[in-house]
Amino acid sequence: MRTVCIVGVGMSKWGEVWRMSLRDLHTQAALNAVKAAGVDHLDSMYVGCMSSGLFVGQEHLASVLTDYMGMRGLAATRVESACASGGLAVRSAFIEIASGMSDIVMASGVEKMTDVDGDEATYALATAADQEYEVFHGATFPGLYAMMAVAHMEKYGTTRDMLSTVAVKNHNNGSMNPDAQYPFKISMEQVANSVMIADPLHILDCSPITDGAAAVILASEDVAKKLGKPYIKILGTGTGTDTIQLAQREDMTTIKAATIAAGKALDMAGKKIDDIQFAEVHDCFTIAEIMVVESIGKYVPGKAGEAFLAGESALDGAFPINSSGGLKSKGHPVGATGVAQMVEVYKQLTGQAEKGRQIPGAPKLAMTQNMGGSGGSSVVHVLEVA
Secondary structure, three states, rough: OOOOOEEEEOOOOOOOOOOOOOOHHHHHHHHHHHHOOOHHHHHHEEEOOHHHHHHHHOHHHHHHHHOOOOOOOOOOEEEEEEEEEHHHHHHHHHHHHOOOOOOEEEEEEEEEOOOOOOHHHHHHHOOOOOOOHHHOOOOHHHHHHHHHHHHHHHHOOOOOHHHHHHHHHHHHHHHOOOOOOOOOOOHHHHHHHOEEEOOOHHHHHHHHOOOEEEEEEEEEEEHHHHOOOOOOEEEEEEEOOOOOHHHHHHOOOOOOOHHHHHHHHHHHHHHOHHHHOEOOOOOOOOOHHHHHHOOOOOOOOOEEEEHHOOOOOOOOOOOOOOOOHHHHOOOOOOOOHHHHHHHHHHHHOOOOOOOOOOOOOOOOEEEEEEOOOOOEEEEEEEEEEE
């Protein structure tokens, strides 16, 4: 199996982007990535997108997006696994290059979520939950994650301040990210006093509705060396699933799919979790970040919150998490999130993170964790600077 590298990255504008369509957003990110990589062609493309049919009424993205990129005829495949769609697009591109079938492949992700009203957006997102046993009875994702938060609080004594510190830290990081939807700082008091969405989750515990796209160019190491630009290696990749229905899980305080995916990725990379120096993880809600870092084995269950309060997850902490601002501040265009995590890791490992958010100490090894729904699917990658 060949070594696979990321040789260039690109982002579109993120936020409530009224004057750009889904195809415009994707084209902007895709061409930015091609330019950054300096490649003269692509062999194929995988695009992650959760629900373009419900958000903008457009399916058949392989044809639409290659056409508007100016690359008609390019082999293209759409990948869907709810909010893990982008991460799985990267994994699909990785497999194609590692197998020797192609040398240069784009992995991209896109979602245009603000062309519908709030109720329609809630409906579209709820398709990632169990329709018969959750959605039919009124459960939305804030409600599902609120139940997970309550269970975690009851079992481990997790506090309001532990949840709030996730949001405060991620907004601090996002305030230095030029691509972030909400690039401003917030306080612990603002989080705790913001509008209640689903007890104990306030609106500042929740990631936003976002328009945006991200793209990365993957290549064999031979190609990466010839390009003569900074690149990073994907050492390991893993995926896992769990029951889609929260009530059927063995334990609501852990993300089993993330545990499985992280184990596979670390085994493939020949690394242990303590070798990882920083991570981009799926903080769709503040409780999710806490549960994920425990599920991937970085912290003993129930201990992540204490570590966060002590500053371990900050940029200058022992294990920085979501230097990009995460989903909470950077935004969460669901199909693009897993690819944007790769963009941030590429910048950090190659020393190109903007506006003072570069992690100190020149980190060399990182992890990304992307998941769908309430954790019914997850994909993890382990990456190293060349």
